[in-house]
Amino acid sequence: MEFYRSHVLVCGGTGCTSSGSQTLIDEFEKCLKEANLDKEVKVVRTGCFGLCALGPIVIVYPEGAFYSMVKKEDVKEIVDEHLIKGRIVKRLLYHDTVEAGTDNVKSLNQVDFYKKQMRIALRNCGVIDPENIEEYIAMDGYTALAKVLTEMTPEQVIDELKRSGLRGRGGGGFPTGLKWEFAKNAPGDKKYVACNADEGDPGAFMDRSILEGDPHSVIEAMAIAGYTIGADQGYIYIRAEYPIAVKRLRIAIEQAREYGLLGKNIFGTGFNFDLDIRLGAGAFVCGEETALITSIEGHRGEPRPRPPFPAVKGLFGKPTLLNNVETYANITTIINRGADWFASIGTEKSKGTKVFALGGKITNTGLVEIPMGTTLREIVEEIGGGIPNGKKFKAAQTGGPSGGCIPAELIDVPIDYDSLTSIGSMMGSGGLIIMDEDNCMVDIAKFFLEFTVDESCGKCTPCRIGTKRLYELLEKITEGKGTLEDIDRIEKLCLSIKQGSLCGLGQTAPNPVLSTLRYFKDEYIAHVVDKKCPAGVCKALSNYEIIPEKCRGCGICAKNCPVGAISGQVKNPYHIDTEKCIKCGVCMTKCPFKAIVK
Amino acid sequence: MKSISELQKIREKVLSEVNLRQDRQDGIRIVVGMATCGIAAGARPVMQEFISEISKRNLLNVKVIQTGCIGMCRLEPIVEVYVPGQEKVTYVKMTPDKVARIVSEHIVNGKVVDEYTVGAQS
Ligand SMILES: Cc1cc2nc3c(=O)[nH]c(=O)nc-3n(C[C@H](O)[C@H](O)[C@H](O)COP(=O)(O)O)c2cc1C
Numbered sequence: 001m002e003f004y005r006s007h008v009l010v011c012g013g014t015g016c017t018s019s020g021s022q023t024l025i026d027e028f029e030k031c032l033k034e035a036n037l038d039k040e041v042k043v044v045r046t047g048c049f050g051l052c053a054l055g056p057i058v059i060v061y062p063e064g065a066f067y068s069m070v071k072k073e074d075v076k077e078i079v080d081e082h083l084i085k086g087r088i089v090k091r092l093l094y095h096d097t098v099e100a101g102t103d104n105v106k107s108l109n110q111v112d113f114y115k116k117q118m119r120i121a122l123r124n125c126g127v128i129d130p131e132n133i134e135e136y137i138a139m140d141g142y143t144a145l146a147k148v149l150t151e152m153t154p155e156q157v158i159d160e161l162k163r164s165g166l167r168g169r170g171g172g173g174f175p176t177g178l179k180w181e182f183a184k185n186a187p188g189d190k191k192y193v194a195c196n197a198d199e200g201d202p203g204a205f206m207d208r209s210i211l212e213g214d215p216h217s218v219i220e221a222m223a224i225a226g227y228t229i230g231a232d233q234g235y236i237y238i239r240a241e242y243p244i245a246v247k248r249l250r251i252a253i254e255q256a257r258e259y260g261l262l263g264k265n266i267f268g269t270g271f272n273f274d275l276d277i278r279l280g281a282g283a284f285v286c287g288e289e290t291a292l293i294t295s296i297e298g299h300r301g302e303p304r305p306r307p308p309f310p311a312v313k314g315l316f317g318k319p320t321l322l323n324n325v326e327t328y329a330n331i332t333t334i335i336n337r338g339a340d341w342f343a344s345i346g347t348e349k350s351k352g353t354k355v356f357a358l359g360g361k362i363t364n365t366g367l368v369e370i371p372m373g374t375t376l377r378e379i380v381e382e383i384g385g386g387i388p389n390g391k392k393f394k395a396a397q398t399g400g401p402s403g404g405c406i407p408a409e410l411i412d413v414p415i416d417y418d419s420l421t422s423i424g425s426m427m428g429s430g431g432l433i434i435m436d437e438d439n440c441m442v443d444i445a446k447f448f449l450e451f452t453v454d455e456s457c458g459k460c461t462p463c464r465i466g467t468k469r470l471y472e473l474l475e476k477i478t479e480g481k482g483t484l485e486d487i488d489r490i491e492k493l494c495l496s497i498k499q500g501s502l503c504g505l506g507q508t509a510p511n512p513v514l515s516t517l518r519y520f521k522d523e524y525i526a527h528v529v530d531k532k533c534p535a536g537v538c539k540a541l542s543n544y545e546i547i548p549e550k551c552r553g554c555g556i557c558a559k560n561c562p563v564g565a566i567s568g569q570v571k572n573p574y575h576i577d578t579e580k581c582i583k584c585g586v587c588m589t590k591c592p593f594k595a596i597v598k
Numbered sequence: 599m600k601s602i603s604e605l606q607k608i609r610e611k612v613l614s615e616v617n618l619r620q621d622r623q624d625g626i627r628i629v630v631g632m633a634t635c636g637i638a639a640g641a642r643p644v645m646q647e648f649i650s651e652i653s654k655r656n657l658l659n660v661k662v663i664q665t666g667c668i669g670m671c672r673l674e675p676i677v678e679v680y681v682p683g684q685e686k687v688t689y690v691k692m693t694p695d696k697v698a699r700i701v702s703e704h705i706v707n708g709k710v711v712d713e714y715t716v717g718a719q720s
């Protein structure tokens with residue numbers, strides 16, 4: 001085999017692909033060929049490195065030089081300087097990897113963004129070429145399946161998972177070992193294994209990144225699950241909106257079949273297992289387990305009452321084990337390194353790590369994996385690099401439209417299942433949206449509710465009509481027409497929706513409203529009583545005003561107002577007619593003296 | 599895949615390659631000076647020889663790294679060998695035919711090839 005002295009890893013995750021990483025790969029290949037280095041230096045397209053805000057990202061090994069925001073024009077310089085002459089191109093390095101005041105390059109695990117992370121589910125993302133099964137095998141891939149098939153009984157696998165303390169990463173947090181045991185013990189001649197890759201939470205991309213960066217980790221775990229519960233067929237349900245993930249998954253399944261790691265008589269043990277992909281159309285409700293199963297069967301994705309749980313009566317009426325992508329991605333490491341090792345990470349009741357898609361008002365937007373028990377403060381201030389533009393942290397939303405917010409005074413809360421639930425938020429599947437002082441909490445609640453109103457499947461009334469009415473009440477408040485009674489009404493309606501809805505979508509839909517009401521009631525009251533939006537977001541409530549002391553009477557505002565709401569005389573303070581004003585805010589951006597306030 | 603040994607074979611074959619991407623500081627590093635002075639003096643064939651020796655012997659814990667000018671241009675090509683826990687050894691006026699000996703004696707067996715070092719030449 002050829003030996004390459006250097007590897008150029010280019011991120012091929014969705015983020016970096018959309019910022020042009022494919023062009024970089026082409027350019028690297030071209031420049032390397034021109035320099036006659038194509039036999040010495042290998043270009044590898046990997047999955048996500050996590051630091052999406054700075055993409056496209058290129059890492060050059062063996063030095064581990066981490067180049068960020070690389071442009072096509074930079075490629076030649078990296079080839080000429082770094083790969084031919086061994087001189088790292090400092091100006092392109094991610095600034096945090098260069099020691100302050102010196103020229104020393106830090107290793108990646110000393111950089112703030114990575115220092116407190118621990119990569120189990122994401123262990124191969126950004127390290128291997130996801131379209132090459134041999135690279136996965138080199139990273140101990142398929143050894144867990146071999147071990148399970150040749151050395152372990154199904155009972156032993158279940159025992160190992162139970163002792164590891166692994167809980168479902170799809171949102172519910174149900175103990176995985178127990179779920180596997182239910183599926184194994186359910187009577188039935190035919191059983192199925194399924195993987196939930198629907199990922200409907202707006203802004204979340206954890207599962208997508210795992211499938212794009214390391215699809216075999218999920219395939220191998222599903223085969224282990226098949227052996228454990230006694231199934232020979234599995235389905236991966238993934239939304240069609242994830243084309244890169246679907247493509248890599250297809251390639252990975254094809255390669256696994258070629259190598260005999262899927263199919264008949266795996267490792268000569270007589271165990272058969274195969275996988276198929278089912279594409280979803282991107283409805284949030286199809287992430288709910290019973291709706292997902294109905295959708296795989298080819299029907300309209302609507303939930304049905306439970307019990308019976310899928311472990312007893314799932315796909316085609318047969319016992320079915322359904323787990324989330326990230327849950328599966330943890331399995332092989334648990335088998336390889338042992339339950340005790342896994343259980344030593346995290347907190348008493350939440351073991352291991354959790355992947356979060358960090359977004360919103362945060363410097364390092366991207367993908368992070370942290371040990372359970374890491375505090376929100378560590379995520380925001382250290383890993384996330386703080387809030388941009390010197391603004392103040394206001395709250396974080398976990399669990400997306402089903403979750404709740406964590407206010408600034410609780411920033412030291414450890415991230416684990418039980419701590420988050422106890423403060424009215426939830427772990428969720430991994431969306432983590434950071435908000436600063438410019439976010440209005442009523443508006444945030446309204447945003448998430450708008451999403452659930454859209455996504456409600458309409459099967460049951462409390463959810464279909466309840467969320468709509470709730471949305472209207474919030475709209476009324478943000479328009480300055482709300483009353484204190486409306487706030488009471490909101491609270492009552494939230495409870496009825498929670499209690500009356502059939503599935504998790506409806507049952508959790510009021511959470512963003514309830515938690516913002518719990519921690520930011522004063523903001524609701526400001527909207528209702530003072531008719532003011534403290535963050536200045538709700539247009540109907542923001543009045544633009546000119547401070548006479550600051551106004552020099554230049555008249556620029558009046559010239560720019562599209563509706564002619566500003567009048568006055570040059571060199572004298574101007575005035576805004578609030579009746580005419582449409583609150584577009586143009587005057588404020590144009591005023592050279594910052595004399596206009598909201 | 600009919601057996602675990604087949605899996606092991608693939609694993610060993612590819613490991614040396616992906617190993618390069620581990621952010622590890624514990625292996626042996628062979629650093630070749632590849633600034634203009636080094637390249638002009640013939641550092642490139644020296645480096646290529648190291649690469650082919652190492653891959654032939656499938657040495658997983660060794661990395662070949664390039665660096666800029668080491669600062670003794672008249673002694674180029676210069677190669678520095680870092681073995682963890684030991685002082686660095688600097689080989690000077692390297693040629694491709696010196697490489698095999700350094701790899702077998704120093705890298706594999708831990709015995710420095712004194713006559714090629716900077717101490718013997720300056
Ligand atoms: C409305 C709704 C949407 C859901 N969306 C997802 C999803 O996108 N991905 C997921 O893994 N689980 C989702 N779940 C949770 C699943 O129903 C199920 O609990 C989970 O896939 C089980 O896997 P786990 O035990 O490995 O977490 C959703 C649940 C509800 C109620």
Ligand code: SF4
Binds near residue numbers: 459461502505
């Ligand atoms: S709660 Fe909403 S999403 Fe769930 S079944 Fe009822 S209407 Fe459909």
